[in-house]
Structures are given as structure tokens and as C-alpha cells.
Amino acid sequence: MELGAVNYVAIAVLALMGLYVLSLIYNNFRAAGVTDRGIQAEIAYLRERVDRIKAAREFDKQKNELSWNGVRKFRVERKNPENKDICSFYLRPHDERPLPPFEPGQYLTFKLNLPSGKKVTTRCYSLSDSPKSEYYRVSIKRNPPPKDPAKADVGKSSSNYFHDHVNEGDILDVQAPNGDFFLDMHRQTPVVLIGGGIGITPVLSMLNAIVESGSKRETWFFLGVRNSAEHVFREHLERLDRENENVHVRIVYSKPDDNDEQGRDYHLEGRVGADLFREVLPSNNYDYYFCGPPPMMESLFHGLREWDVPESRIHFEAFGPATVKSKKTADTEDGAAAPVSGSGFKLKFTRSEKELVWDGSADTILEFAEANDIDMDSGCRAGACGTCITAVLAGEVNYATEPSADVDKGSCLTCISVPKTDMELDA
Numbered sequence: 001m002e003l004g005a006v007n008y009v010a011i012a013v014l015a016l017m018g019l020y021v022l023s024l025i026y027n028n029f030r031a032a033g034v035t036d037r038g039i040q041a042e043i044a045y046l047r048e049r050v051d052r053i054k055a056a057r058e059f060d061k062q063k064n065e066l067s068w069n070g071v072r073k074f075r076v077e078r079k080n081p082e083n084k085d086i087c088s089f090y091l092r093p094h095d096e097r098p099l100p101p102f103e104p105g106q107y108l109t110f111k112l113n114l115p116s117g118k119k120v121t122t123r124c125y126s127l128s129d130s131p132k133s134e135y136y137r138v139s140i141k142r143n144p145p146p147k148d149p150a151k152a153d154v155g156k157s158s159s160n161y162f163h164d165h166v167n168e169g170d171i172l173d174v175q176a177p178n179g180d181f182f183l184d185m186h187r188q189t190p191v192v193l194i195g196g197g198i199g200i201t202p203v204l205s206m207l208n209a210i211v212e213s214g215s216k217r218e219t220w221f222f223l224g225v226r227n228s229a230e231h232v233f234r235e236h237l238e239r240l241d242r243e244n245e246n247v248h249v250r251i252v253y254s255k256p257d258d259n260d261e262q263g264r265d266y267h268l269e270g271r272v273g274a275d276l277f278r279e280v281l282p283s284n285n286y287d288y289y290f291c292g293p294p295p296m297m298e299s300l301f302h303g304l305r306e307w308d309v310p311e312s313r314i315h316f317e318a319f320g321p322a323t324v325k326s327k328k329t330a331d332t333e334d335g336a337a338a339p340v341s342g343s344g345f346k347l348k349f350t351r352s353e354k355e356l357v358w359d360g361s362a363d364t365i366l367e368f369a370e371a372n373d374i375d376m377d378s379g380c381r382a383g384a385c386g387t388c389i390t391a392v393l394a395g396e397v398n399y400a401t402e403p404s405a406d407v408d409k410g411s412c413l414t415c416i417s418v419p420k421t422d423m424e425l426d427a
């Protein structure tokens with residue numbers, strides 16, 4: 001929750017008053033020849049709080065002044081292959097005005113004109129570097145073709161479009177950074193950051209932000225990949241580990257190649273999960289942030305819960321699997337059950353002139369529509385960007401997670417909802 005300016009001022013004033021009173025007490029002790037470590041610690045703590053409040057205020061101020069509504073033109077300044085499947089794009093604002101800061105872990109939303117698309121396609125990609133005033137960076141993995149060759153249409157794949165068609169000097173339409181999965185940079189509590197495959201992107205942004213801020217926060221960084229061919233940002237991670245006492249990078253290969261050598265290329269063999277943390281981490285007392293393939297996110301969530309990590313300390317990318325999100329909803333304090341959908345509801349898609357029966361096989365209305373060749377817009381697929389908003393002409397939905405995008409009355413976000421009744425949708 002963001003604090004209003006008035007609240008910041010009130011807290012800062014109270015903290016300063018506390019600081020003042022403690023200094024008076026401390027000076028009295030000093031005058032009496034007594035030094036009290038407890039009082040010094042209190043003063044240091046209050047000083048740190050004031051600094052944090054000031055930093056948070058400055059962040060909000062810059063964000064409000066420099067952010068933008070709708071799309072802004074960005075020029076691709078540099079296109080840098082990280083390996084054969086992953087490419088980083090460095091983006092600079094075409095208007096050359098400074099960029100607003102973002103929270104490490106957030107993503108950018110792109111409006112793309114794909115070669116075979118009739119209309120604009122919306123796609124979200126995590127920012128993979130720390131907040132910088134000059135450029136934003138996204139690192140994108142090329143989507144493999146679907147197993148069914150009949151469904152292969154590279155012209156409709158936004159990741160393939162980036163790899164094959166977006167070049168240095170090109171201009172892209174970009175919405176401001178967004179997203180609820182981010183690291184609170186104003187805290188100093190120890191963290192474990194975990195990336196699986198290309199899921200490294202948001203947690204790498206967090207790691208870079210910690211290091212660049214000069215924070216001494218204890219930070220463990222686990223990267224799970226198959227082997228050295230997938231081991232991206234290798235030199236960068238080795239350098240951060242070497243140069244920062246508080247940073248501990250652990251590379252985990254699930255299927256090392258014959259030429260890969262433990263100790264030289266990677267630290268541990270196997271999969272990143274709670275069993276490995278029990279061996280490597282001094283305790284379970286951390287905040288955990290993770291992003292990766294859906295099975296990894298699910299097993300991490302359950303493994304950490306079984307290791308008695310409170311749910312409030314488990315944070316994962318909202319683009320993650322619906323099953324993890326439903327579990328989180330089901331575990332809410334009031335014990336509310338995760339929203340479920342029965343099967344057998346009739347779904348009428350008026351524009352597409354299709355009437356179908358919801359069989360419960362899809363996680364969301366969006367997935368159900370896509371499986372039935374109904375054209376629907378989508379972006380983040382996590383209820384955050386609002387691209388999939390669709391008018392509900394009749395009926396009601398249940399949400400798997402609380403939408404973070406605004407939803408007008410009479411509409412729904414199809415990417416995170418399931419039917420609660422028979423429905424008629426304007427799609």
C-alpha cells in the first residue's frame with residue numbers, strides 16, 4: 001500500500017521527534033559519563049527509518065512526475081543475444097526525456113503489430129535490469145513451436161517477432177512499468193531470489209537493484225537451468241557473487257552436459273526447491289521471491305509451506321500458474337475457499353457467434369476461448385494489465401485472484417476468471 005504525502009510527513013515528523021528525544025536522553029547519559037549501546041542502537045534504527053521514508057517519498061515523486069499514460073515511443077538501442085534462445089533489448093525513450101523509476105520485478109507492456117496479426121497484440125515482458133534513468137531492458141526467450149505443427153504460426157508469436165523482426169533503431173510502443181510482484185527496496189530483511197530458465201528476468205532485476213543501491217541485505221540467488229547452454233548472464237552473476245559479501249549466487253543444473261563441470265560451471269546438480277534450501281541456507285528465515293516454469297513454481301510454493309515458511313513471506317510472479325494462485329486464495333486468513341467453477345455452464349460468445357459448454361478443462365475463460373478459436377485480447381494474463389477486459393452481457397464470473405487492474409461494472413477480466421453461471425460475453 002502506498003502512503004500518502006501527508007502520512008509520510010507525519011511519520012517523518014514523529015520519527016524525528018523520537019530521534020530528538022533520544023538524543024537528549026543520550027546526551028544526558030553522556031554528560032553523566034554513561035554510554036548506552038541500547039540507546040545508540042535505537043538512534044541508528046530511527047535514523048534508518050527516516051532515511052527509508054525519505055527515499056520512498058523521492059521514489060514516488062519521481063514516478064509521478066516522469067510516468068506516462070497510454071503508450072510511449074521507445075527506440076531499440078541495443079539488441080544483445082544472451083544465448084541461442086534468449087535476447088536482451090535495451091530500450092531508450094524516443095523523446096529522450098528521463099525515465100520514471102520502477103520497482104524491481106515489474107514488467108513492461110508492449111503494443112505490437114505482428115506480421116500476421118489483424119490488430120494490435122499486447123504482450124508483457126519483465127524488466128531484467130535494475131531501475132535506470134537512461135534505459136529499460138527486457139530479455140525475451142523465443143517460444144518453441146507448438147507440438148502440433150498445424151497450430152504453428154510463428155507470425156503470431158510475439159517472442160519470435162522480437163527475435164526475428166525487432167532490430168536496433170526500431171521504434172516500439174510501450175506502456176509504463178507495472179506489476180505487483182516486486183521487491184520492497186526500502187527494507188533490509190534477508191531475501192532468497194529464485195529464477196528458473198527465463199524466469200530469471202524479474203529476480204535478476206531485484207538482485208541488480210540490491211547491489212547497485214549499495215545495500216548490505218543478505219541475498220541468496222538461485223538460478224535453475226538445464227546446463228551451460230542455458231546458463232545466461234553467467235559472467236555478470238559470477239562478478240556480483242565475487243564482489244559482494246552479502247550476495248551468494250548458486251547455479252543449479254538439472255541436466256549437465258558431458259562437458260559441464262561442477263565447481264567450474266555450476267554449484268549444484270538437481271532442481272531448485274525446498275529440499276535444496278534445507279541443505280544450503282542457514283535457516284528458513286527469509287523472504288522468497290520466485291519466477292520460473294509452472295511446475296517449479298508450484299513445487300516451490302508447496303515445499304516452502306511444508307518447511308514452515310509463512311505464506312506472507314512467499315512471493316511469486318503473478319504470471320505464474322493458476323494452481324499456485326488458487327492455493328494462495330484458498331489459504332486466506334478467513335479460510336475462504338478458492339473460487340471454483342462447476343462444469344456444464346453455457347457460454348455464448350456473441351461476436352464470434354459461438355455457443356459452447358464450459359467443461360472445466362481450462363483454467364480461465366480466456367484459455368477456454370483460445371482453445372475454441374475465439375479471438376480475445378490478452379496481455380499479462382494475471383489480471384494486472386486490463387487488456388482482456390470483456391463486457392459481460394449476462395451471467396457472472398468468479399475470480400481466481402483479486403484483479404489488480406480496474407474492472408468496470410458489467411465487465412470481467414477473462415484471464416483470471418471462470419464462469420459462475422451461464423454467461424453471454426461480448427467476444
Ligand SMILES: NC(=O)C1=CN([C@@H]2O[C@H](COP(=O)(O)OP(=O)(O)OC[C@H]3O[C@@H](n4cnc5c(N)ncnc54)[C@H](OP(=O)(O)O)[C@@H]3O)[C@@H](O)[C@H]2O)C=CC1
Pocket residue numbers: 107125126141196197198199200201202224225226253254255271272273291292293294295296297299300317318319320
Ligand atoms: N515475468 C514472468 O512471469 C515470466 C515468467 N516466465 C515463466 O518462466 C518459465 C520459464 O521457462 P523456461 O525458460 O522455458 O524454463 P525451462 O523449461 O527451461 O526450465 C528451467 C529449469 O527449471 C527446471 N524445473 C522444471 N520443473 C521444475 C520443478 N518442478 N522444480 C524445480 N525445477 C524445475 C528445469 O529442470 P528439468 O530439466 O528437470 O525440467 C530447468 O532446469 C516460462 O514458461 C514462463 O512461464 C518467464 C519469464 C518471465
